[in-house]
Amino acid sequence: MALLMTGCVAGPDYRVPDVAIANRPGVTQALLGGRNDGVVPAPLSPHWWHLYKDARLDAFVAEALATNTDLRTAEANLGRVDALVGEAEAARTLTTDVSGQTTGSRIGGPTRFLPAPFSYALGMNVSYPLDLAGGIRRAIEEARDQSEAAQAARDQVRVIVAATVTRNYARVCADGVALAAARHVVAVQRATLDVALRMTSEGRSTRFDSERARTATFASEAAIPDILADQKTALFALAAVMGRIPSDYPRDLEACTTIPSLALPLPVGDGAALLMRRPDIRKAERLFAAATAGIGVAEADLYPQVSLGGSVGSTTSITHALTLSSFGLSVGPLVSWSFPNRVLANARIAQAGAEAHVALGTFDGTILFALKQTETALSAYMRTRERLEDLERAANSADKASGAAETLQRFGRTPFLDVLKAQANYADAQARLSSARIELVDRQIDLFQALGGGWE
Template identity: 30%
Template sequence: MRPWLRIKGVFVYLRAFFSFVLGGLAAGCATVGPDYAGPPATPLPAAFTRAGEPPEAPRVAAWWNQLGDPTLASLVERAFAANPSLAAAQARLLHVRDMSRTERANQMPRGGADLFYAHARLPSMSGGAEDGSQLPSRLDLYNVGFDATWEIDLFGGQRRAVEAAGASVQAAEANLADAQVSLAAEVAQLYVDLRGCQRREALNDDAIARQQRGLDLARRRREAGTASDLDLARLQGQLEATRADTGQLAAELDGYRNALAVLLGLPPGTLDDELAKPAPIPLPPTAVAVGDPTALLKNRPDIRAAERTLAARTAQIGQAQAARFPRLTLMGLIGIGGSHLSDLAHLDDFTALAAPRLRWNFLDFGRNAANVDKAEDMRNEAVSHYRAAVLAALRDAEDALARFRQRRVTVATLARAVEAARRAADLTRERERAGTTTMMDLLDAERTRISTEQRLASAETALTGDFVSLQKALGLGWAESPRH
């Protein structure tokens, strides 16, 4: 028989041996530990108690497009592409996926090749051979071999490890989605605050210009003897108070632009030119879909992460329990060699070995029992975390809905107040031109109008901010992570 056919026959023998042993053990293999049956039952209301919104399910991703602001949409997408914290969450996900691949690979045999050479110098010995000749005092050994080992998963410990690793991957995916939700909300909130601050700055500049004109007119009238020093002092005080707000507003704008730049992975100041030009405050749509508490549990990534963590902790109980039972390892070996280098070419003279090994660490003084108790404690902790996450999510949604609904009423009220203030200012201006009222009355009317418009700008900013908070509370703004 040709040497390579003999080698092939040995491999066939080893494979047949492993298959026979595995087939015989398959029927007796068991998976210890509790099977995961889903998260604990949590009572949920049929609908949000403070929802005045349509009950249909909301869109999960890209809610910021509902604000109709292309600049905001661009900022969010750029943040998703370059934010360092989000990149760290993505790297964490890849790390957990690699760990899951390792656990799956641990179920398969391990094999390798060895090339061995040894040179030994021995003491001179005589009479060792049958003919009384002297044994060699120098010895060379050459060997080339292939070996394989396979641990049989008798009690499902490795299967539970794979199960836990898979659940951990899903938890990491949910954590990445949660990071996307938080990042989108933070970018949107800063952008809305920026536009609101720009609106208030414009109104403040308008107030300064009008107050400066009133002060100049009062000075001319003072020189003509038709205005008093008291009128002049009062106008000067109002002007300086308004000017004092200029620096604070400028500092706020710089802070918003710097914060947005950092969220986009850029140095502070990078977005100054891009966001220097004022733009309207983006307002939420008239109707906002919020869904129901059941949809909330599906959409909120932090709840899904808590549930998947609970699944992983449950599987780890079985993994710990399996360590208390015997472990069976199959080993196979084939090699060729001898005391001369030329012996490596003798393919028909080889060594082959197939051997099972049973190991049982039954005397561990309670270590494995303690590990099982620890795994059960961690599972119970994960149950509590899941329940807490559900309750916190329900509260977030209810609070956000209440704020958003009441803020709409506030904005509507202030919008009517602005219309009234503008009408009053127009009428006062007409009367001042007709000489039936004073410039001071007109300045007071303009000041009231500007102050009311500033309150409206702040309320609109807060309304859109509440809309952003609502989207975050509902767990919206994430996308499925790509699988590798």
């Protein structure tokens, strides 16, 4: 019976079912948002942050990938799961145990001091599991799948770390640009305030005009502390993701006034590349494979566990210790079968099957989420690009209008109130433009993160 069972493996062999989302035709096609201007269906660069061509950003990402605490935790967890693979593989190796015993007996009761005869027993047992039902093989398969899932989870942390570094780096620089723009607006409004005060003292303007100019100046100055606070927040976040304490944030970055930008259209690939690249999809698929192997582990309990075993030992009195006549040897199969508790085994099989269905649902859901997230990020990126172009044109027009109003006012051809209105429009346009620039970089990084690159 043991020989007839050789080669049989309990449980189903793993494959992605035909009904799975991953096998639907449209999943692997071009992304819907990949047909717009500003993106191309070219493969995503593994180190996508290099597309910004910023050596300082590259150095920060490299440091974070080497020192981030979340990554260290993920690496340690991967090491733990790899050790479980070794534990599962050890189940199909030789098992040995050695025993020894010495006994003495006395006849006649405790009051008679007769010499006590001593004897000993030494033995060693060796067994090797045949794994005829394949339970050990399925357990090893399950452990390896879980190890690959843990690796994908580690890769997902790398994606998040790279995106977080790039996002906070860009925000620091964008805040630097916003700060410069705000200070320029304040400088213009202060110059206007000086003119208003001089005209009021000369009787050519009213106190109402000078106070309105003072109010506009103070309002613009009030925006600067918020920008500085936002920049500090991004600097502290950048330090944390790089494994630094807050006081060790990169101080040289405070002077950054150049927002990272892409010179070329953003490469997004297609659906097939997305499924293979995103770590969360790989993790869900590997956990589904592990759950499928778990069915085989449970089904193997329905069959006898057969091992080849042998033992050698010596048992006799101390006076004849280790003589040839004292040794014994036995070799033969050892059969272990938890029969007739088939109810328990079937319950475990049903549980494993349900877990596999849950894992398949998670796998399908992860793919749908990845496609939705990517298409949403593409759409948001395109809309932000269009909005930024409109705001740039509006800011240029507001700048020209402000300058023209100042010129006309100097020659007495327009009221001072028009100058204040033009400058207020210019300040508002600059604030909205700075916000849109920050938003554009955020949308770019959202898209890169949705595409799942950066772990390679």
